[in-house]
Amino acid sequence: MTSKERVLSIFANKDADRMACFSGMGSVLTxxxxxxxxxxxxxxxxxxxxxxxxxxxxxxxxxxxxxxPYDMCVDAEALGCVMNAYENVNQLLYPTIKEKxxxxxxxxxxxxxxxxxxxxxxxxxxxxxxxxxxxxxGNEVPVVAWLLGPFTMAGQLMDLNxxxxxxxxxxxxxxxxxSVLTDLIITMAAKYREAGADIICIxxxxxxxxxxxxxxxxxxxxxHLGRIFANIGSPNFLHICGSTNIVMKNMQxxxxxxxxxxxxxxxxKSREDIGYEPLLxxxxxxxxxxxxxxxxxxxxxxxxxxxxxxxxxxxxCDIWPEAxxxxxxxxxxxxxxxxxxKWARKxx
Amino acid sequence: MTPEREQELLKALADGVVNFEEEAxxxxxxxxxxxxxxxxxxxxxxxxxxxxxxGRLYEEQEYFVPELLMCADAMYAGLGILRPxxxxxxxxxxxKGQVVMGVVQGDVHDIGKNIVKMMFDAAGxxxxxxxxxxxxxxxxxxxxxxxxxxxxxxxxxxxxxxGMKDIIKQIKEKNPKAKIMxxxxxxxxxxxxxxxxxxxxxxxxxxLQDAINMVASLKDI
Numbered sequence: 001m002t003s004k005e006r007v008l009s010i011f012a013n014k015d016a017d018r019m020a021c022f023s024g025m026g027s028v029l030t031x032x033x034x035x036x037x038x039x040x041x042x043x044x045x046x047x048x049x050x051x052x053x054x055x056x057x058x059x060x061x062x063x064x065x066x067x068x069p070y071d072m073c074v075d076a077e078a079l080g081c082v083m084n085a086y087e088n089v090n091q092l093l094y095p096t097i098k099e100k101x102x103x104x105x106x107x108x109x110x111x112x113x114x115x116x117x118x119x120x121x122x123x124x125x126x127x128x129x130x131x132x133x134x135x136x137x138g139n140e141v142p143v144v145a146w147l148l149g150p151f152t153m154a155g156q157l158m159d160l161n162x163x164x165x166x167x168x169x170x171x172x173x174x175x176x177x178x179s180v181l182t183d184l185i186i187t188m189a190a191k192y193r194e195a196g197a198d199i200i201c202i203x204x205x206x207x208x209x210x211x212x213x214x215x216x217x218x219x220x221x222x223x224h225l226g227r228i229f230a231n232i233g234s235p236n237f238l239h240i241c242g243s244t245n246i247v248m249k250n251m252q253x254x255x256x257x258x259x260x261x262x263x264x265x266x267x268x269k270s271r272e273d274i275g276y277e278p279l280l281x282x283x284x285x286x287x288x289x290x291x292x293x294x295x296x297x298x299x300x301x302x303x304x305x306x307x308x309x310x311x312x313x314x315x316x317c318d319i320w321p322e323a324x325x326x327x328x329x330x331x332x333x334x335x336x337x338x339x340x341x342k343w344a345r346k347x348x
Numbered sequence: 349m350t351p352e353r354e355q356e357l358l359k360a361l362a363d364g365v366v367n368f369e370e371e372a373x374x375x376x377x378x379x380x381x382x383x384x385x386x387x388x389x390x391x392x393x394x395x396x397x398x399x400x401x402x403g404r405l406y407e408e409q410e411y412f413v414p415e416l417l418m419c420a421d422a423m424y425a426g427l428g429i430l431r432p433x434x435x436x437x438x439x440x441x442x443x444k445g446q447v448v449m450g451v452v453q454g455d456v457h458d459i460g461k462n463i464v465k466m467m468f469d470a471a472g473x474x475x476x477x478x479x480x481x482x483x484x485x486x487x488x489x490x491x492x493x494x495x496x497x498x499x500x501x502x503x504x505x506x507x508x509x510x511g512m513k514d515i516i517k518q519i520k521e522k523n524p525k526a527k528i529m530x531x532x533x534x535x536x537x538x539x540x541x542x543x544x545x546x547x548x549x550x551x552x553x554x555x556l557q558d559a560i561n562m563v564a565s566l567k568d569i
Contacts, residue, residue, distance in 0.1 A: 209409070
């Protein structure tokens, strides 16, 4: 069974020879930047560099997916925001938005998706990278593309303080804007699939319950996630990092094919809430374990996640690129070794 | 003013913050001042008590970030009137300390930092706020320039917190006495220890309490 067949089977019928070890979040490693002689800030705007570095993680560690893009500014940039890639900074930094496009409530109501949005900003870079990955390794591993959820995306377009307060004060205004962004996400998911993505991951990290209450989640997150997952085709999954236990039922109700959570999620508690039927992925700490740990520490954490009832092992977040190849490989190898015997679904 | 009336007003201030009623807080502050309340009491036994209650509600997952932001607005509305009246009366301020605060470069999420800042403001610290997306060397420079006892670093994402490691190292090299606190969603106690931070705070009320303890310990020495 190839990694591609395995991962797609898990999504399609919740069955395979073993669980898989893949991701829907950025998994670029500095080892690939060294290998190719790329500077990190230049990778985000260059389809060849993006595809090469994405494929490297699979080739060097056996991780069972290739994933683009890496940064969270792609959508905002296509909508007109200005991005900072930190080209003159020595340390490793992901791009951020330095100029937002929504400055007041009025602009929240007038935001519109430009025609042929997929030709704007770096969307063409991402779609080209997806096509390159499809050609390069698309028969062996699933190609994964991710998009921000509408609430997190809104936080890239406008001041977060204002957004959070308006969630409380004017939820209808917020929902109107999120609905427009939901249309964009549905459009781009289709474009990404057309370009070669096998799986779409929606990341709504702005809605973690470290930040937003379950009541607000129900008001301004639920409706849009429901519409997204009804319209982006399968396979797909929803990833929310941070604390998520008290919204697991909402996440399940989104209609996503699978749910992915991070280390702050108590897996046993999640299973109490959603049962053992839904696919649940997680939850290897992408920094403390994968970067700071040794291969032994990684193995132990991976076994814990498997014994905690995940259906596939995924990092909690974007892998911090400085993670040693040996650590990521240890995560993958541990899943290869124990991924059948420790798969709760198979052993009930 | 009778003690009963004073208690009633202080409670109204605290409740106004907890229930994020900006206008009610302003009205109560004005009434209380007309009736001769001690501005220090109004701040520390009224507004700050309300903010502490908000911190507690946050820990209990009753309140979340939007609620805290609105509480903060209510508190600042009151503080805006009261703070000018506190000046020149330092003997009564309960904590004296300076803190350099900011969100590390690569991270533009400053809500957490702003909430912590507010707690420090309210408690009487002098806060040197560097804002967000702050280059590493600025923290080091600002600490040396202001001789602040504490440097508080914030990061919201796993992908941005790693920069803290170098700031801690550089500050400790230049001024081993400076105390460094780190916080933000992805930060854990384990990481704080590993990087040599003096304090780790999972939320704003813990951050304030830690800072007060740190300054107290420095003054004891």
